[in-house]
Amino acid sequence: MLIKDLSMIAKSCFDIDVRLVVICIFSLMMGACQLTKPNLSYDKCLAGKAPCPEICNGEDDDDDGMVDERLSDACIIFTSLNLERGNEETGFGRAIVSVPDINEDGYDELLVSSSRALSEIDPTEPQEGEVSLIDGASLQITWTVKYGGDFGQALAVGRFDGEQSLWCSGAPTKEGNDGVLGRVLCLNFEGELVDALSAESEYGFGQWLSVRSTVDQDQLLVSEPMWHQQASENGEEILNAGRVLITSLVGGEFSSVQTIVGGEANQKIGERVISINDSNDDGINDLLLTGYSSDDSDQRQVWLVSGVESDKLSRIKRFSAPEYTAGLFGNALAVGRYDHNLDQDILAFGAPIVEVDRDDKVERLSRVYFTTGAGDPLGTNSARILEGESQGIGSSMTTINVGEYDILVTAGPGLLRMIKLNDAKAEVVKEFELPRGATPVLASTHDLDADGEIKLWVGLPELSSVRLITVRPAMTDPK
Numbered sequence: 001m002l003i004k005d006l007s008m009i010a011k012s013c014f015d016i017d018v019r020l021v022v023i024c025i026f027s028l029m030m031g032a033c034q035l036t037k038p039n040l041s042y043d044k045c046l047a048g049k050a051p052c053p054e055i056c057n058g059e060d061d062d063d064d065g066m067v068d069e070r071l072s073d074a075c076i077i078f079t080s081l082n083l084e085r086g087n088e089e090t091g092f093g094r095a096i097v098s099v100p101d102i103n104e105d106g107y108d109e110l111l112v113s114s115s116r117a118l119s120e121i122d123p124t125e126p127q128e129g130e131v132s133l134i135d136g137a138s139l140q141i142t143w144t145v146k147y148g149g150d151f152g153q154a155l156a157v158g159r160f161d162g163e164q165s166l167w168c169s170g171a172p173t174k175e176g177n178d179g180v181l182g183r184v185l186c187l188n189f190e191g192e193l194v195d196a197l198s199a200e201s202e203y204g205f206g207q208w209l210s211v212r213s214t215v216d217q218d219q220l221l222v223s224e225p226m227w228h229q230q231a232s233e234n235g236e237e238i239l240n241a242g243r244v245l246i247t248s249l250v251g252g253e254f255s256s257v258q259t260i261v262g263g264e265a266n267q268k269i270g271e272r273v274i275s276i277n278d279s280n281d282d283g284i285n286d287l288l289l290t291g292y293s294s295d296d297s298d299q300r301q302v303w304l305v306s307g308v309e310s311d312k313l314s315r316i317k318r319f320s321a322p323e324y325t326a327g328l329f330g331n332a333l334a335v336g337r338y339d340h341n342l343d344q345d346i347l348a349f350g351a352p353i354v355e356v357d358r359d360d361k362v363e364r365l366s367r368v369y370f371t372t373g374a375g376d377p378l379g380t381n382s383a384r385i386l387e388g389e390s391q392g393i394g395s396s397m398t399t400i401n402v403g404e405y406d407i408l409v410t411a412g413p414g415l416l417r418m419i420k421l422n423d424a425k426a427e428v429v430k431e432f433e434l435p436r437g438a439t440p441v442l443a444s445t446h447d448l449d450a451d452g453e454i455k456l457w458v459g460l461p462e463l464s465s466v467r468l469i470t471v472r473p474a475m476t477d478p479k
């Protein structure tokens, strides 16, 4: 890019007039160094005789005590911070979630779980998992909660009682008296249990959790993709499908206020579910969740489901990928204002494996799809799957706000991409290489911290490590 720019400048110099050559060479030199303020000397700055101008590098170049402040572009840095715990079998970073600043020191806290991979779980042999609270300022562990049943598979934080934040984590294989039953435990930030939800049957309860905000309080969404209702009294199966429980905390106990059940027998739904704003103008916020076209299909779809309380699942729209996606379409779901030209929420679906026919050859890619809630496609962003990896981007996603618009952050083994839309075209804002051999899990803080930064956390459970990317929105001052 730099070489291209220089050759263009040089060409225009020679075309115009010989007398201008000196000025042009000077401007080439100016362009080659990093200085932006014309009154500063690069030599003096390097020699420490004048303050350097602030550039995006994670350092306080102008020596005013603030790092990367007031830059004209958002400053995004992959830091050297590497939180680690245990050995590679620990699975530290399996689930991560940002926690609103508990001790009010200006830095949001972080919850990180250590737990086995879902694919490694043998439901008949549950293992202990743990969840640690990490102080956002000191990055020290405040406490760790341990529990059986492969605890720590999923994490969610919300103001479920309307005031204090609570956190919940799934233990999908916890053994009960009647065999293997899952649990979801909800605790306060002293590490004390507030309530536990139990599965009615089968394995998989709470392998995915998310939060839905209402006016008064947050609700906890609990996925049970392989829900299996117990036989009725005469021994017949009533319905055997996936479901999502929408629960509220009332009088210290979580109870289900609404249940969304797959429409057909054996229909898996809700491997992923997120809450979105009202998409059909009935004043009630809706849900985005994964489903399948039929009970025997392995082609995953994404469904936009009405949030109106009802016994029946009411689908507003369904999205499917035209290419073969090995059932991984919708592996991550996100919503945000990704296009600053478009005054509406945009939905994003991750597909970490897409096989595309190109000139009679099958190409393996990973892809993120963008669409409006009405189903108008807004482009895609694709990345090649790295050699030796089984997936690419779209494995995990999160949304960060950088002022006027949102950036979608997506990652897969070896690669993290930050994407925005510009007139319905996906643009890569920034891209980072990640360590290979680990499927990243993303979480981000909602508000700027005391340093004026958003923290983007990258869990790498196969390496038992959590990495940090800092994002400073353009022209922001620390609080």
Ligand SMILES: [Ca+2]
Pocket: 054, 059, 060, 061, 062, 063, 064, 065, 066, 067, 068, 069
């Ligand atoms: Ca500074």
Ligand SMILES: [Ca+2]
Pocket: 054, 055, 056, 057, 058, 059, 060, 061, 067, 068, 069
């Ligand atoms: Ca700097």
Ligand SMILES: [Ca+2]
Pocket: 101, 102, 103, 104, 105, 106, 107, 108, 109, 135, 136, 137
């Ligand atoms: Ca804090």
Ligand SMILES: [Ca+2]
Pocket: 277, 278, 279, 280, 281, 282, 283, 284, 285, 286, 306, 307, 308
């Ligand atoms: Ca609605």
